[in-house]
Amino acid sequence: MSTADVRPAGQADVAEIARIQVQVWRMAYAEILGQRVVDGLDAGDLANRWSGAVEHPDTDVYVACEGSFTVGFCVAGPAPEEDVTSADGTLPQDADRTGLVATVLVEPRWGRRGHGGRLLATAASALRERGAERGVTWVAQSDSASLSFFRGAGWNPDGTVRTLDTGERTVRELRLTGALDLRLS
Incomplete structure (x- = not known):
């Protein structure tokens, strides 16, 4: 049985991170983003x-x-203002204590083995160490797998949406928010 773990990425990992992003986007996001974008x-x-x-x-x-x-890989850090601003342009009181999980990607062939959950839990722990009290992420409304993943971690849409233009498609994204006290079972 193989050992599964999560560790901080280093320069030696960037080629694999890029390879995983290309592979996952081509397999899972071509319809959402547009074929030209992923190609x-x-x-x-x-x-x-x-x-x-x-x-x-x-x-x-x-x-x-x-x-x-x-x-797989995950990217997180303090949430920029534009990622926590309300639709009316106001910042929530906890804006400076909110972390952003920018992406969690796991190669499909390694899916359903807990890698995504370990990545998210590790990122959440690091965000808490930075002083964050909650997290946010953006997920394409049509990305049912990612929505299900984050909902399973207790993260839910907060009613804020944004629209991205990929040049080929218009992508509606939902902002999800949740607690950072994630525990692996």
């Missing part, structure tokens, strides 16, 4: 961006591993 993903460009994220002091990047394989 245009370049693992080299993404690796350069992930390299910066891994080094950024306000960003926590984690990788999930099963045995010697990197199977």
